[in-house]
Amino acid sequence: MGSPAGSQGPVRRLVTAAVALIAAMGLATACGSGDGGSGDGGSGGGGGRAADAKGVDDGTTLTMWTRAATRPQSEALVKAYNASHENKVELTVIPTDDYQAKVGAAAGSRDLPDLFASDVVFVPNYTSSSLFADLTDRIDALPFADDLAQSHIKAGTYEDKKYVVPHTLDLSVLFYNKDLYRRAKLDPEKPPATLAEWDEQARAVDALGGGVNGTFFGGNCGGCGVFTWWPSIWAAGEDVLNEDGTEATLDSATAKKVYDTYRGWVDDDIVAPGARDETGATWTGVFPKGKVGVMPMPSTTLGLMPKDLDLGVAPIPGPDGGKSTFVGGDAIGISATSESADQAWNFLAWSLGDEAQVDVVAAHKDVVARTDLASNKHSAADPRLVTINKLVADGHTPYALKFGQTFNDPNGPWLTLMRDAVFGDGASVDKDNDAVSASLAD
């Protein structure tokens, strides 16, 4: 009885499920079937003319994409530009996790916006796939070309052509809670200068008890590890990747020293609860609660900290001193398919100018994209900003074509290394590093 209904349903269900699966792929197919970027195309290729330095402001509406992680910075810049220019930029903010997929799909169907920003570590993917228009001549024509954050420019240079400019800079720095330092009888003006001092100070704060913890990190978040752990290795004067980003040395003695320190914090419960599970979604939300002594944080969060939190900023040190930072954030370029490249460049050139950098970026307590503006009227009022701005020169932006799938992928080999090294016994770091290298060379 009832067998017709009983067998029709499942068939249709199965077909529906299959359709869903296939449709998802089909979507990607439809997008992928365009013939990719055809060279550097579009009207932007020209360059060289004098007008190019400033671009064109003729009331064009420009589309722009950015990821949620750097939304406040992009919004502030766009708002200030729209208020003072004929051109209008329409900003679309896309969830950070979906950004790569969205750009990939749009690239295939040639639906990219005029301007799109990208996490600087993914820029090589886009430059090597010809998604950006060549900006070499336009960038070189800027009077302050040499003062632009060079690590971003370098990440956006492919086969000797420059494709992007820095959009928002996000540096990893130590935040430390001065109130907790005082309570723990530590000098609030003496942040750690070596990893060993960081270890001592974190433990001293942790000893306060009562829900106070020494430090915190995103232990289930590859991107967090890259951003906050690597500076300790760079600070020792070592590198983590080879020149063309196809081989890793994350098993060096220095790297192991860094992992050992973090493992010590885990073993002795110096870390705030949740580190092992932290996938990166909430890792910056722990420090502002005021219960953590000292931890690496993104510089972009400085302006978002509670007003009553007395916090100091210091560079991330290496095992025996030194300092470095991960120069992250977003770089931005004009898409190769944009028909308003001159107008789009007007926005970019303006965004790097003195006015935008000082009155918008620096006023928002963010890192300026130009080293010649490291000391400005806003940073003068807040020495922490000078500390951060000056770090740009000591920082690195790693370059690898397979960066995302190796280091950011939650199922990628780097996260395995991180977790083995810190939550395990660290015995498999060498083997894990081979897996990282294999993924980079894939």
Added chain:
Amino acid sequence: MQVRASRKVQGLGYAAPTAVFVAVFFLLPLLLVGQMSLNDWPLLAGDQGGNAPENYTDVTDGPLFWPAVRFTLLYTGIVTVVLLGLALLLALLVQESRPGAGFFRTVYFLPGALGLASASLLFWGLYSPTTGPLSRALERLGLVDDPVSFLGSPTSALLSTVFLVVWKFAGFYMLILLVGLQRIPHEVYEAARIDGASRAQIFRGITLPLLKPSLALSLLLCVTGSLLAFDQFFVLTKGGPDNSTVTVVQLVYREAFQRLDLGTAAALSIIVLAALLLLNALQFRGLRRADES
């Protein structure tokens, strides 16, 4: 003759919209996916020419492939047993039309009205050891000393996800089984009772056999849905901790949007599709045989 021909045209006319729909949204994409799976096809650069069968071997040689297959099967097994068992229990509970039954039917069904991704996000918040209320409530009650990490170990992550899925879908399957239960004529029960059958005997001898079509439907839906599990793991665990909860469809996503390779993603999709067709054919055969006996 004339009449029959016009009826034929009429029939074609009725069938055409569906046929077009199926062709455009199913067959065409299927062919495209098939083609993609045979070509080197990076997400950002597009078709780079044939490389068959490299995409297929790349996928099956990947370190996560077999663990993902095993995990997907394990998850499907657990979810199917727990979900259908609980759904049957709920259906039996609210089967009779007595006062209040409508209320409970609605309550049990309510979570099913939520989208799976939204429900997953809700549970992600609930489970969070740092910001979630569940862990804090347990601490306040003095049941635990440290924050509970519901998604922190492979086992707890799996069970926490199963709990979400059961919470979300139990009401839906209850509804299917309820319809089946209510189709069983009262006379059969009465006759059994007059013959002095016990409750257990009635359940085994009457309810279960007569419920078989509904159970079969639930089984098929549940197995197919679980084998294609994605949203709940993508939101809750992202395949972690330590790659312990990677499902096969998550691998498809990973190939396409982390590794930016549509070719291998398509190859994996084809493999999943083939496996699903095979499994469903087997299930159909098994159920039909059971039906005949």
